Amino acid sequence: MEQQYASSAPVFSLYYIAIDTEAGVTPEQFETFVRQKGVHIPCYPGWCWTLLRGLRGERAGQYLMLFEIDSAEQRDRYLAADGNKTELARQFWREHPEALDILSEWERYGTFSGLPTIYTDFRLLSENKKSTVPYGPRYQERPGEESVARVIGIHNLALRPDVKAETFETFIAENHHRIEDYPDWKFRLLKGERGNRLDQYVVLMEIASLEALDVFYPEPDIATDEAAKFARAHRDTKQMYEEWKQLASFSGSPQIYTDYLSVAESLN
Numbered sequence: 001m002e003q004q005y006a007s008s009a010p011v012f013s014l015y016y017i018a019i020d021t022e023a024g025v026t027p028e029q030f031e032t033f034v035r036q037k038g039v040h041i042p043c044y045p046g047w048c049w050t051l052l053r054g055l056r057g058e059r060a061g062q063y064l065m066l067f068e069i070d071s072a073e074q075r076d077r078y079l080a081a082d083g084n085k086t087e088l089a090r091q092f093w094r095e096h097p098e099a100l101d102i103l104s105e106w107e108r109y110g111t112f113s114g115l116p117t118i119y120t121d122f123r124l125l126s127e128n129k130k131s132t133v134p135y136g137p138r139y140q141e142r143p144g145e146e147s148v149a150r151v152i153g154i155h156n157l158a159l160r161p162d163v164k165a166e167t168f169e170t171f172i173a174e175n176h177h178r179i180e181d182y183p184d185w186k187f188r189l190l191k192g193e194r195g196n197r198l199d200q201y202v203v204l205m206e207i208a209s210l211e212a213l214d215v216f217y218p219e220p221d222i223a224t225d226e227a228a229k230f231a232r233a234h235r236d237t238k239q240m241y242e243e244w245k246q247l248a249s250f251s252g253s254p255q256i257y258t259d260y261l262s263v264a265e266s267l268n
Helices: 001-006 026-035 074-077 087-094 098-109 165-178 211-212 224-234 236-245
Strands: 011-017 047-057 061-071 119-129 151-157 184-195 200-207 256-267
Touching: 011 184, 026 047, 026 098, 026 224, 047 074, 047 211, 061 074, 061 256, 074 087, 087 200, 119 165, 119 200, 151 211, 165 184, 165 200, 200 211
Parallel strands: none
Antiparallel strands: 011 061, 011 119, 047 061, 047 256, 119 184, 151 200, 151 256, 184 200
């Protein structure tokens, strides 16, 4: 199971982004620039990014760039293991000189993904393929229609004392099929493999909208009656989570986490 994910699944990179508040940059100015101009910075083939703003939790009000890349092979074509650009990446930017002016303007507002920004590349250990969250944009403005703005929960996990990584990962590989997500929620478990925070497990929870979050958790870690009803209807999922907690921490309080709202997404 793990080999299947490692060889063929998308990989995810998280970059901590900060705006230059010392220079007077406001969140509104930054987000407006990114939506109007920043989204036109080209992506490497097989790459796309979503700009996220922390809603609540550890990094409320802070920014993160989430990259989803088709495969580890596609990532490695453009990004070396030490975070530097490959020769193919340097060629890519030489072929897109028009993007450099936009990139320079972005860097007057805040940091951009890339060294020396703190980042981690993650590989996918498991995901809930039964989720009702469809593949598609995480942020999209649609004239005359409701905009798409998905919520991305990033929950940091840690192993219990004396639990080996292989034990936990084998448990997840053999039992993740027991997970039933809330409607319009999608579970993924990631493991850091290079960057600044190695060997760190993260639950990446993708939620179709802020409304879909509030149905079950309108406040941090305060579940609604709908959440309790769902748990009663899916007792094996609840049991699986209890078994999980014997091996590692679990997403939610008191663990470190942030729920982010998507505020912009690359166009190509």
